[in-house]
Amino acid sequence: MSLLNNLFWKTLRDQRWSLLGWSLGLAALSLYLLYVYPFINHAASMMKLLDSLPPVIKNLIGKNNFMATPEGFFNLQPFSILAPLLFIIFAIAKGSDATAGEEERGTLDLLLANPLRRWQVVLQKSLAQGAASFLLSVVFWVGMAAGTWLFGIVLNRLRLAAVIFSCWLLGLVFYALALACGCWSGKKKFSIGVSGGLAVVTYLINAYAPMVESLRPYRILPPFYFYNGNNVLGNGLQPSHVLVLAGLTAFFFSAALLAFQRRSLSA
Amino acid sequence: MENTIIRTERLSKNYGRRLGIAAVGIEVIAGEVFGYLGPNGAGKTTTIRVLMDFIRADAGKAEIFGLDIRKHGPDIRRRVGFLPGELHLYENLSGRELLRFFANLRGGVDWSYVEELASRLNCRLAQPIHSLSQGNKRKLGLIQVFMHKPELVILDEPTSGLDPIVQHEFYLLLAEARARGQTVFFSSHNLPEVERVCDRVAIIRAGRLVATENVAILKARSLRNLEIHFSEDVDTQAFAAVPGLEVVAAEKRMLKGRLKGEMDLLLKMASRFKVSDFRSQEPSLEDIFLAYYGNNEPAQ
Numbered sequence: 001m002s003l004l005n006n007l008f009w010k011t012l013r014d015q016r017w018s019l020l021g022w023s024l025g026l027a028a029l030s031l032y033l034l035y036v037y038p039f040i041n042h043a044a045s046m047m048k049l050l051d052s053l054p055p056v057i058k059n060l061i062g063k064n065n066f067m068a069t070p071e072g073f074f075n076l077q078p079f080s081i082l083a084p085l086l087f088i089i090f091a092i093a094k095g096s097d098a099t100a101g102e103e104e105r106g107t108l109d110l111l112l113a114n115p116l117r118r119w120q121v122v123l124q125k126s127l128a129q130g131a132a133s134f135l136l137s138v139v140f141w142v143g144m145a146a147g148t149w150l151f152g153i154v155l156n157r158l159r160l161a162a163v164i165f166s167c168w169l170l171g172l173v174f175y176a177l178a179l180a181c182g183c184w185s186g187k188k189k190f191s192i193g194v195s196g197g198l199a200v201v202t203y204l205i206n207a208y209a210p211m212v213e214s215l216r217p218y219r220i221l222p223p224f225y226f227y228n229g230n231n232v233l234g235n236g237l238q239p240s241h242v243l244v245l246a247g248l249t250a251f252f253f254s255a256a257l258l259a260f261q262r263r264s265l266s267a
Numbered sequence: 268m269e270n271t272i273i274r275t276e277r278l279s280k281n282y283g284r285r286l287g288i289a290a291v292g293i294e295v296i297a298g299e300v301f302g303y304l305g306p307n308g309a310g311k312t313t314t315i316r317v318l319m320d321f322i323r324a325d326a327g328k329a330e331i332f333g334l335d336i337r338k339h340g341p342d343i344r345r346r347v348g349f350l351p352g353e354l355h356l357y358e359n360l361s362g363r364e365l366l367r368f369f370a371n372l373r374g375g376v377d378w379s380y381v382e383e384l385a386s387r388l389n390c391r392l393a394q395p396i397h398s399l400s401q402g403n404k405r406k407l408g409l410i411q412v413f414m415h416k417p418e419l420v421i422l423d424e425p426t427s428g429l430d431p432i433v434q435h436e437f438y439l440l441l442a443e444a445r446a447r448g449q450t451v452f453f454s455s456h457n458l459p460e461v462e463r464v465c466d467r468v469a470i471i472r473a474g475r476l477v478a479t480e481n482v483a484i485l486k487a488r489s490l491r492n493l494e495i496h497f498s499e500d501v502d503t504q505a506f507a508a509v510p511g512l513e514v515v516a517a518e519k520r521m522l523k524g525r526l527k528g529e530m531d532l533l534l535k536m537a538s539r540f541k542v543s544d545f546r547s548q549e550p551s552l553e554d555i556f557l558a559y560y561g562n563n564e565p566a567q
Contacts, residue, residue: 004360004368014359106355110411113319114372115345264322267312267353 007111007121011128015094019132022090023139029078030143034151037073070148070155075233079163083140084227087171088199090133095178096191098125099256103186103265112265119257122183126253129175137168156233163232169245170227174199176252183260223248270297271333272419272450273318278327280313286474287313290327293469293476295452300445302465302482303454310474311454312352315423318452319349331419345373348412352423352454354404356396362407363392369411376415384410388436401428413440420444422453426460438464459549462486488528490555495522495537496544509533525550 003013012019099122102108111121141157141164148155174195181191202222206229209219219225226241273295280287288310295301305311316322318329320340329336331343357365362385370376385392390406399407405428412420426434441464444451455461461468462482469479493512497503503517506524509532516523526533530547537545 002367002371004364005371007372010368106351106353107357109319109321109351110349110354110356110369110408112321113344113347113349113351114369115341116372117341262323265316267316 007116007124008128008131011125012132015132019135022136026086026136026140027143029082030140031147031150033074033078034144034147034153037070037153038151040073070153071159071231071233074144074155074160075163075228075231079167079228079233083164083167084170084224087133087136087167088174090136091129091171091173091175092178092192092195092199094129094132095175095195096182096188098122098129098179098182099260100182100186100188100191104188108265118260122179122257122260126175126179126256130172133168133171133175137164140164159233159236162237163228166227166232166237166242166245169242169249170223172249173223173245173252176249176256180252180256180259183256183263186263186266271295271330272297273301273329273331273452275314275318275329276327278314278317278324278329280317280322280324286310288317288471288474291471291474291476293479295450296467297450298445298448299466300441300451300464301453302461302468303452303471304456304458304461304468305454305471306456309471311456311471312423313474314471315352315421315452315454318421319344319347346418348415348417348420350408350412350420350422350425352427354408356404356407358397359395361393361395362390362399365396365407366392366411366414370414373415380416381410381414384413384440387440388433402430402433405429406433409437409440413444416447416449418449420449420451420453422451424454424456426455426457458555462489490550491526491530492548492550492554493522493524493526493533494544494546494548495542496520497522498541498543501540506533506536509536525554 003009099108102111112118141161144155144160144164145157147153148157148160177198178191178195181194182188185191203224205215205218206222206224209215209225219229223245226244230238230241232238271294273293275291275293277290277292279289279291281289291310291314293301293303293314303311303314313322317324318331318336320336323337332346334343336343357368360368366381370378370381384390385406388406388409390403390410394403396404396407409425412422426437429437441451453465462485465482467479467481468485470477497520500519501522503519503522504514506512506517506522507514509526511527511529512533513525513527514522515525522537
């Protein structure tokens, strides 16, 4: 089958090299983290130092009771910052490019001169993007799981899959947000600016809210809370959190469809 | 009318500070080659982009094949071949991959016809698009217009950037399309080109339609800038009596003027004297507008 059969496959085909690069990077990252874990785990002095930190600081750089167990360590690294950050970067890059990038490059005209409806364009591209980031999730999981086996680390692989799944969902939220901004404005930079800015702001709210009394009521505002607020690696997925992330994705995606349907494309 | 292919009624698009088009009414009949003539920035591209449903009109309505362009976009575009004025292709694909992709999106494209078009236009399909010259990219653009043998072809300034040989091949393709009964709507700012290939022409200026004419009539009314040099002294003032001639400058041995319509009388009169040089020039579009349609007068 040709990879140019439809827009879904073409979208995947267009990023085959970028996907390969991201996959290699994620696999290398997984192996590296699992390689360094035993050293950190055995650095007792460091454990003491970390335990002596005030809870505020511990909260800021991760969660409580970290480091002592594989769940604790990996919950902090990569799953508190690095993994969501990578998935969000990938998501915003692709979401902002999906329609706005094509509009700016001028290729959207010929694409839409074909017998496609606009929602089909957005849907096919988005399904491809969802599949691409899912592929990255699988690679990430395989890398992590292989690493635990390789270095003899006991870690629940189902929970590992769960937290990576949650990370994938978080990426989808920001993909859909960037997509909606791009569909509405037709400008890639605008889309990156708004969704990237929101990612940073909501991350900071999420990081500080548990410690700052006045922020506490807002702790459930950022999607980050629903990504791993429950410590998925330790406690498993919480269905309501999954639903919230899926709902946010659906909301922004619908907004994107609506905006693109109404948009007058710039020449 | 039953065999109307494109119909717009009071189609308007305003870009805020910049005027797009105002109350444009066009009717294109099945099987004709319809020219859409106007200077750059007159609103030709805006009209075409509204017809393709890329941009949305503020007022008025437009139908293609009797179908509303907003409601039946895919059904319409399935039967339309389109070439944008500014052509941007997927640079990461080769020509063949691009055409395969579009053929797959459309379905039912006869690939041997694609190969035939490519060889006629001397277009190398295997080459990556990013390495092609602008002219070669335009060829790919033309192939994707015609490859599915569309009932209606919409072309925005199709010959800009084409070398003369390819331009000639393009005119042949248009002639074949017309012979097959396909309808062609194409915009141009080039009057001789429109006169050469079109049956009827709509003339747009500053966003407003100034006239829709048969090309035969336009030709008959053709305007010429003339300059005649004599090698003897002549009473050049007497030429003012030639119907349709507006004398711009008259000297003893030189006459400069602008002629509307037939040249016969003028030639006969000039031939009574010894003529050393005779120059006739196509006027600019702007000259024609001023001569025939006054300044910015809308049609009807």
